[in-house]
Amino acid sequence: MGVRGLTTIGVVEYHDVHDGLKNRNFRVEYNIQTNESKCACKLFERHGIVCRHILWVWNGRQVYKIPEPYVLARWTNKSYxxxxxxxxxxxxxxxxxxxxxxxxxxxxxxxxxxxxxxxxxxxxxxxxxxxxxxxxxxxxxxTGPIEPKTKSQEIEDLLGITASNDIDLRPPNKAKNKGSGKRLRSSKEKAKRKPEKRKRRCGNCKKWVNHNSRTCNLPFAESPPSDDDDEEESEIEEV
Structure with missing residues (x-):
């Protein structure tokens, strides 16, 4: 380890430090006034640790205490x-x-x-x-004298809000639900209330029944009774 070259521009010195372990030179930029240092190996930028090249330059410049900007909190007892x-x-x-x-x-x-x-x-x-x-x-x-709090104040302290005196929303009127509406009927009740099927007039017997001439139980009549006969029968039944 040693300095192979030195270039000074204003307050900034450029040291060419030879690293024997890696057998190569690293340029260290050092500010004489602020002790700000930068190395080409970028060890401090990557891991937060000052490299041996910068320490070599500080030793040559008689800087025996690490500057505060280079002591990161992660390496101190305050990190945890x-x-x-x-x-x-x-x-x-x-x-x-x-x-x-x-x-x-x-x-x-x-x-x-x-x-x-x-x-x-x-x-x-x-x-x-x-x-x-x-x-x-x-x-x-x-803290000073503590006054007893009311129940509303305790609730306000718990919720972190203050009750407003202006009430825009009021509870709805009570609905009268007793006896209102109709009960739903069951399928059994619906079947009982269902009206009988409307009867039709058979073309064979000329009666108002639930069958037609093809399903009539009486033999097919070549000359089925007329409507007048049906009316006469109805009159006789009424008498």
């Missing part, structure tokens, strides 16, 4: 920490402070559980009421 938000869902940028707050909150819960456990075993009702009063006063000192 999740995003922390406060009560209003704002992202807390200072994660260390959030961790301290979380640790202190754990201690507070430990003290509360330990106190409640002791009171459940040894304390009387008087001490329990005193602890309730102390906790209530402490909460009110932080």
């Amino acid at each position: 920490k999740p995003i922390v938000q406060d009560e209003t869902r704002n992202v807390i940028e200072d994660i260390d402070k959030a961790d301290i707050k979380k640790a202190e909150m754990s201690k507070v819960w430990s003290e509360i559980y330990a106190t409640v456990g002791v009171m459940d075993t040894y304390a009387t009702v008087k001490y329990m009421k005193q602890l309730q009063k102390t906790l209530r006063q402490f909460r009110e000192n932080i």
Whole structure:
């Protein structure tokens, strides 16, 4: 590893660094003022790791601390920490402070559980009421006096909306369904109510029956009775 050539243009130096392992030269671009460095191997752009060619140039320029832009968060102890938000869902940028707050909150819960456990075993009702009063006063000192909420206010807080006084939609009038409409008849009832088949007049016997001259039971008459005979028979039956 060594510098085979150096070219300076303004505040930018171009170092031709020889890599003995690969037996080839890599050009490193180095800014004297900002310590910005770029190498032709593109290792930092691909994997986020500063290559040995840039480190060789930094060592020659007496840069013994890696510049901050080249220390990515993925290589630090902050890479595994999740995003922390406060009560209003704002992202807390200072994660260390959030961790301290979380640790202190754990201690507070430990003290509360330990106190409640002791009171459940040894304390009387008087001490329990005193602890309730102390906790209530402490909460009110932080958030202010808490007024009791009505049922509608609790529902509004739960749904996140406010009830409107202007009601445009009203419930429909109650329908009177008792005794309205007709009951659907069954097929059996329909068959009973079905009128009889209309009779037809037979051409052989000249009677109003449900058959014709071809299906008539009487022998075929060469001279079937006339309509007048039929009327006379009907008159006799009426008498």
